[in-house]
Amino acid sequence: MEAIFNCPVCGGPAAAVSRSPLRVIHECECPFAEPERYMAGQQTLERRLTLPQQFQAALETNQRRYASYELAGYEPRTPSQAQALKTMQALEPGRLVFLGGPAGSGKTRLAVGTAKRLSREYGLSSAFYGEAYLVDTLRRAAGREVTRPDLNNPDILILDDVGKAAGGREHWMEAFYALVEYRYANLKTLIITANHDLEEVCESLGKDRNNSHALFSRLASEVVVNVIGKDGRHE
Structure with a gap:
């Protein structure tokens, strides 16, 4: 599993990943032990996966020469x-x-x-x-x-x-x-x-x-x- 999906708290690997919609499952205790920090990390992960794609799509639409x-x-x-x-x-x-x-x-x-x-x-x-x-x-x-x-x-x-x-x-x-x-x-x-x-x-x-x-x-x-x-x- 890609390191980007590791637990944002302890760094442990993901047990399962679904991309559409995004769902990442970790078997560690972090989701329960530190829920606020864990959820913040999950939200950052979603932004890291979706926002670059949105920028790429905008470049391909409006500035195709620069998209690559x-x-x-x-x-x-x-x-x-x-x-x-x-x-x-x-x-x-x-x-x-x-x-x-x-x-x-x-x-x-x-x-x-x-x-x-x-x-x-x-x-x-x-x-x-x-x-x-x-x-x-x-x-x-x-x-x-x-x-x-x-x-x-x-x-x-x-x-x-x-x-x-x-x-x-x-x-x-x-x-x-x-x-x-x-x-x-x-x-x-x-x-x-x-x-x-x-x-x-x-x-x-x-x-x-x-x-x-x-x-x-x-x-x-x-x-x-x-x-x-x-x-x-x-x-």
């Missing part, structure tokens, strides 16, 4: 990429991460692969948005054309290609800063990818220098990863 991305498939070609991979392999939940570097250096693969890893290990929900798509969706939501996406709820949120969207920059700066602050305060993972360094991206989001500086200060205090390498898309 895993950290295991990332092949570093420079010391910078090797260090970036090491950082993302060790990343724990609840951090703000900025991945900056040229196009094709593997930032999106690192972001998606990390979200999948954290989702599997900790039972966390994940969501992915490209900045251009998100800015347009927020604009349309303001006009009540579409429903505003819930950016606060996912445990892990990826914002891809930040700093490239045109139009609505001041409005986006306010929303972006509020999002960063919310996720920081509530220990929810945010992974940002961009083709420029952190300072350039913060300056590009709006003309208010105070807001730009505050955003830079917040993100710079967390995890900033430079991913430098040739454009792997054309090799």
Whole structure:
């Protein structure tokens, strides 16, 4: 039996497992001796099995090119990429991460692969948005054309290609800063990818220098990863 099904209290192996619906039976005394801890472990197990599948399904529907991305498939070609991979392999939940570097250096693969890893290990929900798509969706939501996406709820949120969207920059700066602050305060993972360094991206989001500086200060205090390498898309 897979180790993931072991008793969350004593670590003993499962006696039987049914996946649909999920039911795991242990013959130890833990379900009776420590019922609250045991049930919490069972709930975490269910999240670890279902939430990664939900994220994978969302990628296959909305970002098919990225659906196969895993950290295991990332092949570093420079010391910078090797260090970036090491950082993302060790990343724990609840951090703000900025991945900056040229196009094709593997930032999106690192972001998606990390979200999948954290989702599997900790039972966390994940969501992915490209900045251009998100800015347009927020604009349309303001006009009540579409429903505003819930950016606060996912445990892990990826914002891809930040700093490239045109139009609505001041409005986006306010929303972006509020999002960063919310996720920081509530220990929810945010992974940002961009083709420029952190300072350039913060300056590009709006003309208010105070807001730009505050955003830079917040993100710079967390995890900033430079991913430098040739454009792997054309090799």
